[in-house]
Amino acid sequence: MTTPPERPDPEPLQPEHPDPAQGNGTAAPPTVPPDPADAPLTDQNGSDPAQENGTAAAPTVPPDPAATDQNGKNPQPAAAPPAEKRRPAPRRERVSTVRLAFALSGVAALAAVAGLGFHRVFVLGDIGPVAVVAAVAPVVLSALVSWPRRRTLPLWLSIVSTVAGWALVVGLTLFHGDFGVIGGSLRNSWKATLTTLTPAPGRPELLVLPHVLIWFAGVAGAEAVLRSRTKALPALPAVAVFGVALLLGVGGPGSNLPVAAGLVGLTAMLVVVRGAGRVGRVPAGMAMASAVALVAVYAGPVLPVAGTPYDPRTSVEAPPPQQRDSISxxxxxxxxxxxxxxxxxxxxxxxxxxxxxxxxxxxxxxxxxxxxxxxxxxxxxxxxxxxxxxxxxxxxxxxxxxxxxxxxxxxxxxxxxxxxxxxxxxxxxxxxxxxxxxxxxxxxxxxxxxxxxxxxxxxxxxxxxxxxxxxxxxxxxxxPGTTASNxxxxxxxxxxxxxxxxxxxxxxxxxxxxxxxxxxxxxxxxxxxxxxxxxxxxxxxxxxxxxxxxxxxxxxxxxxxxxxxxxxxxxxxxxxxxxxxxxxxxxxxxxxxxxxxxxxxxxxxxxxxxxxxxxxxxxxxxxxxxxxxxxxxxxxxxxxxxxxGAGSGAKPPPPQPPAVKTPPHHPTPWWVYALAAAGLIPVVYLVAVLILPVLRRRRRRTGATPADRIAGAWEQTVETLHAVGLPTATALTAHEVAGFGARTVGGTEPYLRPLADLVNRAEYAGAPPDLFAAEVAWRHTDQIGSLVAGAAGPMRRIGRRLHPRGLRAQR
CATH class of the missing domain: 3.10.620.30 (C8orf32 fold)
Structure with missing residues (x-):
């Protein structure tokens, strides 16, 4: 249930500009005057309590005297100061930089481990160096291009630079400077790999295929880290490359179970690093990711798999028979x-x-x-x-x-x-x-x-x-030339x-x-x-x-x-x-x-x-x-x-082929399929409760307008506060919700009060909010989420995450 924002004084005020909401046939709600109680809080020394976390709280904008109406009231607070005048706190910048470095390192490790999945196609000594170079180089290239000014290039320019970088690296490392054969080798590498017995020889014309795939996984993951806030998306390219390695390695020697366990652990680590929280929690997250990888190693052998996996080599035509030597x-x-x-x-x-x-x-x-x-x-x-x-x-x-x-x-x-x-x-x-x-x-x-x-x-x-x-x-x-007579x-x-x-x-x-x-x-x-x-x-x-x-x-x-x-x-x-x-x-x-x-x-x-x-x-x-x-x-x-034998005249009885014991065929009983379906239900449920909140948060953060994004930030905050006891079926104003959060979770008041102000302004002000206001709202929401997560404790957070109410939006 959506929490209605606070209502102002009964006396209605007409805004100077018409509200866009009237285009739908509804009257614009009255604007909310500033509440003196919501002014920035200071202690006895005049300092802002929000500085305790090393992050400056978003300032509450005072009313503009020049913008009063005939009754002497201020219908609309002044706009927030321009972005260039707001300098982020040094500690927040340092934390973000460290987290970004960890995330890029995790993407490079994921691409390298996915490349090692080709060890059933090539011997480890051949594919190992290729996997390391092809995984690290694109991540370093993306970081060097985007990091100095902390902004990314246009996507088309990134694609051009990474293609040029790949051609340079593969030409120097695999082909030893012979750049003219790269295109032909890459074009023929698929069929050449599928018509070569595994493990294939470590020739450049064959290794170029895993090289370009691993490079793709590295650059796609790095761009996802730099361009998005999603947690697990940067790991998907590496998982896709590992799937290709599994397909090409069918029938090859060895096992890819350790590689799969490594991918699971690194993905879990990447999610922890990309999630909200202090950098000090990253080592604990890595330990948890290592535990997940260990569980994957022991659980992998007992998972049900197909008896005869599909081998793509069966669908590729082998070279025709040929005379190998001029003289037999x-x-x-x-x-x-x-x-x-x-x-x-x-x-x-x-x-x-x-x-x-x-x-x-x-x-x-x-x-x-x-x-x-x-x-x-x-x-x-x-x-x-x-x-x-x-x-x-x-x-x-x-x-x-x-x-x-x-x-x-x-x-x-x-x-x-x-x-x-x-x-x-x-x-x-x-x-x-x-x-x-x-x-x-x-x-x-x-x-x-x-x-x-x-x-x-x-x-x-x-x-x-x-x-x-x-x-x-x-x-x-x-x-030739033979007839019946001869x-x-x-x-x-x-x-x-x-x-x-x-x-x-x-x-x-x-x-x-x-x-x-x-x-x-x-x-x-x-x-x-x-x-x-x-x-x-x-x-x-x-x-x-x-x-x-x-x-x-x-x-x-x-x-x-x-x-x-x-x-x-x-x-x-x-x-x-x-x-x-x-x-x-x-x-x-x-x-x-x-x-x-x-x-x-x-x-x-x-x-x-x-x-x-x-x-x-x-x-x-x-x-x-x-x-x-x-x-x-x-x-x-x-x-x-x-x-x-010949000439004896005795004719032995006709030969009897040895009896072949055919195992009896028993149809699979219905209860086996029922048990299999019942076993899939928890898996589907677990995937749903883990993915749907992520998608919901992303939808809220990428709303069509800044007002939608601010409303999404407030919905995300309300949903977060439910984890510490905020009632789900009670109608509370924005400042009542902020007061509950400030009383329940220490340190959240400097973020909840300004966020409530932004919500009220976005809902009732005559002028629509700008993108900067939406970004400030989500900064407050991220800080509130970190503080609430620390107050709720891990077990309570996990239990709430797995609760069925996580499948739908909580208001």
Whole structure:
């Protein structure tokens, strides 16, 4: 209920100028003569009691004798003195300056912490310096531009200056003076970041995206501090940048929970600093903000979150498949075997493994090529699909030094997880690494891989995968120019069916094909090279001699003809040496096929027999225990049903796929949604009681006219005094309210009495008040609010803030 202002003497007075309120058809109320009791109060020494708080009280303007009417009465008090004659008290200016410095520092800290949210996109060593520079520089720039004269520039001029400042800073720090590439890098940074595996390499063309976002958060927060009185608004740009960091970092390593807790704590600190009160209360507010951040750290892990967050990388088209080298590694095998002692690279490793070089999964009847979609990567390589949810395999550390290995293919053990010392692109599906440039002698890098652990029983029951990728890996197109009379694929299919007849599982079929090739043909480096249909037919039916190139590609064609998804891998054996140090030569080149099984992924097979006397002549060590166990499981599976193989005439029962246990689906009961809704009600209520009073105060302070702002200041004061017992349903005059406040809260009288005068003048005076009067009214209101807050105590203020009456304006 609005408190009516005091009424003057019954004798009405006509103002000299018409009241604007008469435009609405209502008569202007009579003006209020000055009350002698409301004159400025002085003590016995003649000093103003308001000086106790270090702030000069707003003076009460005496009546002007020249402005009396015929009855000798003064219808309107004289206007307040001009603004330039009112000098603020030194202490108030000092407090405001310190609070402003704290607020700007908080904005810079918020932007820097929000920038650290990109640590799931870039490693902390790359994003950390960028976040600090991009957060501090714009805040310092805004402060330097606006602080000397304590007034802000026009908004358009601030935008121009900050854009120029950003271009200068990013050009000098990230691009080292190359200003010409800033625009193109910024334009392409979004797609480049989304098509790069996380953590992305710390290249300038990628770091420019978080740099500009953090800079935006810093400058927007600083301008909000300098241009507005809102408490939490300067923190919103940093929160928005943190949201972008969360979106781009989906699937990245680490957690952003500490960053979120830091943002909560810094936001709480900023609200405390921006709120009314003495600077001495800021340390206590910071302690409270730290407590809030600590609560956020412990509460974060128990909050309900979505099981599978949205990943924007799924909606961005990856680069198309491309030939990474002009010469396929498969085409180099025959030449390498002709000069077997050429040194390719050395490797220091914790376990000898076959070093993978390239994976070829497309065959057109003539050539094997790769359909991989290589994307840039930092030092982390994503986990294989088959490994998700499974126990980790054996860690294999490797340190490679290139000697004479040509091309861009980077050797590593399967499956690589991290790589340092070399910038690479990677195929996320198979983990194959390629260098952006040709490998050069002396180049060194380190790789950490995870060697798979195979279970013999699980392998024996494995069936081929049937997803889209697996279906593509069974394609066998006829060569161009092939007709029905000279078609070769049916001949391969007929042979494969004879070899795999009687095998009950897909794994046994694959093992039978490998065993057949090991026993039906011999390894011979002088054998005819080539791997098209004609070469493979000649190898299988005539010479039956070849290198691992012919054995692996013949296996892949035979396996595909019976529905086994197969691809070809080119790599090297472990090499010569021991004690963790191996020399890999060109004669150690090896080609092997891999078959895709449901739930297991790609499993390697080794159909190439050992060259006679090779172990004694080459000195190459065998692969590690993992590969030896795999080969033993394959040979065991191939020997189980040999009696039912080709020519036996016995037809085994059709294979039965293993039963898949599907978890029962239970619909979510209604009471779960009811509990969730009930849990949201307190959250919505808390947000409402915290935000609505802030919005209401802002609306009152930014009224359309000075009179509206003065009325809003009085409403805010009345609402504040309710916290110390002012009745809400009693009609009191302005001076009665001022008297209640002066009796209840010490030190408020020098502010309440002048504020009541301003309200009466704004309501009843003939001339409308000016902006200076509105500003003085709100200064009084701010001082009254500080004094009432100290008198009410924290618990009483919190209880009143959370009371439902805070949802509506109290009059």
């Amino acid at each position: 590694p498969l085409d180099r095998v025959s030449a390498w075997l002709q000069t077997p002692d050429q040194q390719m690279f050395t490797v220091h490793t914790t376990a000898p493994e076959n070093w993978r070089l390239a994976v070829l999964d497309r065959f057109d009847g003539t050539n094997w090529t790769s359909g991989a979609k290589y994307v840039p990567a930092g030092n982390r390589i994503p986990e294989a699909e088959y490994a998700k949810g499974r126990a980790a395999g054996s860690r294999v550390d490797q340190r490679f030094t290139i000697q004479n290995l040509p091309g861009v293919w980077v050797p590593a053990a399967d499956r690589p997880r991290t790589i340092t010392g070399l910038g690479v692109t990677v195929d996320p599906v198979n983990g194959v690494l390629t260098s952006a440039r040709q490998l050069r002698p002396g180049q060194a890098y380190s790789v950490v891989s995870t060697a798979r652990d195979y279970d013999a029983d699980e392998l024996a029951a494995a069936e081929p995968a049937r997803d889209a990728e697996a279906q593509a890996a069974t394609a066998l197109p006829e060569s 078609a070769q694929v049916p001949a391969f299919q007929k042979l494969a069916e004879q070899v795999t007849r009687g095998q009950s599982t897909g794994f046994q079929q694959a093992a039978a094909l490998a065993d057949y090739l090991r026993t039906a043909a011999k390894y011979d480096v002088a054998g005819l090279s080539g791997h098209n249909y004609a070469d493979l037919s000649y190898f299988l039916n005539r010479t039956k001699r070849g290198t691992s190139e012919q054995f692996a590609t013949a296996y892949a064609v035979l396996a595909r003809s019976v529905g086994l998804p197969t691809r070809v891998v080119v790599g090297f054996r472990p090499g010569v040496g021991g004690n963790g140090m191996f020399q890999v030569r060109s004669g150690d080149v090896l080609v092997w096929p891999e078959v895709d099984f449901a739930g297991l992924g790609w499993v390697p097979f080794y159909p190439t027999p050992e060259q006679e006397g090779r172990s004694q002549q080459s000195g190459s060590v065998p692969a590690g225990d993992t590969q030896q166990k795999l080969e033993a499981a394959q040979k065991n599976a191939a020997s189980k049903n040999k009696g039912n």
